[in-house]
Amino acid sequence: MNCRGVVESFETICLSIGCDMLVYDDIYHWEGWGGALRLGRGKCRLRIFDLRKETGKAIFLRPFIVVVTDVPESKTSIRNFSAHIATSVTREFKLDPRRVLWVEYYPAVIYGAEGDKMIPERYDAVEFTWQKARALHPVWRTLQASLRGLVKTLLEK
DSSP states (O other), X not given: OOHHHHHHHHHHHHHHHOOOOEEEEEEEEEOOBSGGGOBTOXXXXXXXXXXXXXXXXOOOSSOXXXXXXXXXXXXXXXXXXXHHHHHHHHHHHTOOGGGEEEEEEEOOEEESTTSOEEEOXXXXXXXXXXXXXXXXXXXXXXXXXXXXXXXXXXXXX
């Protein structure tokens, strides 16, 4: 079976069993650097899913999906601090970074005087180089369609 078939099968499982794989869903605050100035600190919406929770005997190379999203009240962007966020989340939640799919989710934005223009939603997978438990050198790519469907399903639950 190819990977696409596995993911489509998982989406079917997820829809039928209710998808109770959510481990964390809250506003996540990360500390910056700079001592008393607290430079680089911020917050985002963080959701962590553990695919092992309801998938029976299925084995995943990356059983954790971490989804981060900007929040309006934050003065910083997740894109600018993705490596710092990944390092902090991995440490705080004791995740093996080799077993995590990191996703940045950007919801659709409606704008224009009459609300007639739209920037479509976007899901970006982020890959990091890991050295001594620190995420470095983020590389962004559009999340593959099959994985995007899975993440959308998880976020809608």
